[in-house]
Amino acid sequence: xxxANRFITSTIGLIAAAIVALGATVALAQDxxxxxxxARQPESITVPLSRPGEPISMHIDIISARIEVxxxxxxxxxxxxxxxxxxxxxxxxxGAKTLAGGGAGLEINERDNRVSIExxxxxxxxxxxxxxxxxxxxxxxxxxxxxxxVRDIIGDLQLENVNGPITATNINxxxxxxxxxxxxxxxxxxxxxxxxxxxxxxxxxITLTLPSNVKTELxxxxxxxxxxxxxxxxxxxxxxxxxxxxHRGGVSVKMEDVVVATVNGGGPVIRIKTFNGDIxxxxxxx
Amino acid sequence: xxxxxxxxxxxxxxxxxxxxKVSDQKTWSDTYPVSAAVxxxxxxxxxxxxxxxxxxxxxxxxxxxxxxxxxxxxxxDLSKETIYLDVxxxxxxxxxxxxxxxxxxxxxxxxxxxRVEYQFEVTVPTGTDVDVSTVTDGGIDVAxxxxxxxxxxxxxxxxxxxxxxxxxxxxxxGAVDVSFARSPSRDxxxxxxxxxITLTVPGSAGxxxxxxxxxxxxxxxxxxEPLALPAKVExxxxxxxxxxxxxxxxxxxxxxxxxxxxxxSLNGDLRIxxxx
Numbered sequence: 001x002x003x004a005n006r007f008i009t010s011t012i013g014l015i016a017a018a019i020v021a022l023g024a025t026v027a028l029a030q031d032x033x034x035x036x037x038x039a040r041q042p043e044s045i046t047v048p049l050s051r052p053g054e055p056i057s058m059h060i061d062i063i064s065a066r067i068e069v070x071x072x073x074x075x076x077x078x079x080x081x082x083x084x085x086x087x088x089x090x091x092x093x094x095g096a097k098t099l100a101g102g103g104a105g106l107e108i109n110e111r112d113n114r115v116s117i118e119x120x121x122x123x124x125x126x127x128x129x130x131x132x133x134x135x136x137x138x139x140x141x142x143x144x145x146x147x148x149x150v151r152d153i154i155g156d157l158q159l160e161n162v163n164g165p166i167t168a169t170n171i172n173x174x175x176x177x178x179x180x181x182x183x184x185x186x187x188x189x190x191x192x193x194x195x196x197x198x199x200x201x202x203x204x205x206i207t208l209t210l211p212s213n214v215k216t217e218l219x220x221x222x223x224x225x226x227x228x229x230x231x232x233x234x235x236x237x238x239x240x241x242x243x244x245x246x247h248r249g250g251v252s253v254k255m256e257d258v259v260v261a262t263v264n265g266g267g268p269v270i271r272i273k274t275f276n277g278d279i280x281x282x283x284x285x286x
Numbered sequence: 287x288x289x290x291x292x293x294x295x296x297x298x299x300x301x302x303x304x305x306x307k308v309s310d311q312k313t314w315s316d317t318y319p320v321s322a323a324v325x326x327x328x329x330x331x332x333x334x335x336x337x338x339x340x341x342x343x344x345x346x347x348x349x350x351x352x353x354x355x356x357x358x359x360x361x362x363d364l365s366k367e368t369i370y371l372d373v374x375x376x377x378x379x380x381x382x383x384x385x386x387x388x389x390x391x392x393x394x395x396x397x398x399x400x401r402v403e404y405q406f407e408v409t410v411p412t413g414t415d416v417d418v419s420t421v422t423d424g425g426i427d428v429a430x431x432x433x434x435x436x437x438x439x440x441x442x443x444x445x446x447x448x449x450x451x452x453x454x455x456x457x458x459x460g461a462v463d464v465s466f467a468r469s470p471s472r473d474x475x476x477x478x479x480x481x482x483i484t485l486t487v488p489g490s491a492g493x494x495x496x497x498x499x500x501x502x503x504x505x506x507x508x509x510x511e512p513l514a515l516p517a518k519v520e521x522x523x524x525x526x527x528x529x530x531x532x533x534x535x536x537x538x539x540x541x542x543x544x545x546x547x548x549x550x551s552l553n554g555d556l557r558i559x560x561x562x
Binding site: 041043045047048050081083084088089090091092093094097098099100101102104105106107108109110111112120121 | 497498499500503504505506507508509510512515516517519526527528529530531532533534535536537538
């Protein structure tokens with residue numbers, strides 16, 4: 001699913017959720033108070049790897065999730081999973097009661113050092129904390145009720161979160177991070193030569209932290225926001241980017257007003273784009 | 287073993303039309319004495335009903351109605367090799383398994399459009415361990431057998447009534463109706479994908495239940511208390527893959543608790559009723 005489709009889906013979902021929430025509020029007013037349930041403790045699962053000590057890839061695509069992935073010196077994947085949601089109403093002679101749980105579960109697969117986590121039913125919020133080997137390729141995606149946090153990874157990341165923030169720190173690799181309605185913060189320990197890093201959101205600030213000695217070419221599009229930089233930027237002459245796409249029955253032309261700037265003489269390209277938000281370029285160590 | 291054929295063979299041959307069919311129907315009864323303290327009944331059916339009741343003797347009495355049909359005489363003859371009833375019986379119990387080896391072994395089905403329906407009517411000694419299943423065009427109906435019950439169906443209902451205990455009662459596309467003659471004392475799994483579940487227990491019964499239900503209502507004639515349950519983690523190794531499944535059921539306690547029932551449904555309601 002593309003992020004645009006997810007956005008449409010999530011918009012419809014949010015409207016539906018709001019209607020459901022309104023209905024639930026009215027219904028709960030007539031029900032007995034929800035019975036107290038013990039705070040959920042995360043469930044720990046250690047997943048052995050087919051090739052311990054070698055790089056892994058991880059794929060997580062869950063509609064409602066808080067996903068945190070931490071790179072460590074380890075030869076397996078340690079998961080702490082908290083399942084939420086699935087609130088179930090049960091009608092009894094003394095009135096309706098609300099139970100927690102009973103919703104969708106998660107299935108975790110490992111094959112040839114590829115780890116995937118998927119939901120097996122309707123979207124209920126989950127929290128996943130994954131401690132993985134530092135050398136990892138990550139493909140993480142969610143839509144609602146969560147955030148994506150990644151740190152200390154050597155490898156390429158693809159991160160999508162429609163209605164929540166993305167925070168990636170101490171990454172040595174390429175990063176493609178996309179949100180629609182939340183801020184995105186990416187901290188690179190090094191800029192990979194020949195890689196393509198792209199950070200974008202529609203409604204939110206973007207913070208990009210780079211090593212102080214980084215050599216890069218930045219393509220910056222802040223829409224209605226400002227660009228604040230700790231780096232001296234060598235701004236290149238303005239040259240609108242024009243994309244021409246031929247479709248059946250017509251041609252569409254897209255023009256983007258992108259600021260192109262080099263840092264420390266230029267290097268691999270990093271694209272940063274927000275529509276309603278500011279862009280902040282920060283110096284990290286290195 | 288005593289065998290009694292109650293209906294002779296009926297053969298209908300019709301050729302030369304698009305619906306040409308060869309069929310044969312027969313019914314017979316067998317009686318098998320059993321001496322085990324807990325006799326075992328195993329029925330594994332494909333097409334047709336399975337009905338089990340309890341009797342007063344130490345015998346398992348089986349009445350089988352077989353209807354065999356095929357598009358041609360050649361396939362009809364072939365069907366006798368590819369789809370047949372395998373009967374095993376000894377003092378421990380009776381096994382009635384409809385064998386379809388080609389399909390089971392994933393081979394090309396030489397007997398395409400062949401069909402052999404079996405309708406089973408069985409009487410077992412009270413306390414028998416009953417394990418029965420069918421796949422399509424039939425229902426499972428077990429009542430009052432007095433021992434543990436495993437019952438499953440794929441495309442049809444399952445009714446397991448007047449039980450002492452159950453082990454696993456399930457369907458895929460059908461309603462599941464389970465009732466107990468006394469307070470159950472053993473854990474049991476009750477599930478269906480598309481169908482309602484009705485669970486009937488005496489007013490004095492107590493049990494805990496882990497509910498995993500995606501759609502549908504839960505309606506109880508008992509007052510139930512929410513019960514905090516730990517997440518359930520299952521692990522398996524399949525074709526070189528490590529697979530884990532984690533799920534968080536909604537817990538309820540009826541009465542003072544007791545055995546744990548696992549109740550799962552995707553599209554259907556759950557009704558918990560008091561036995562009258």
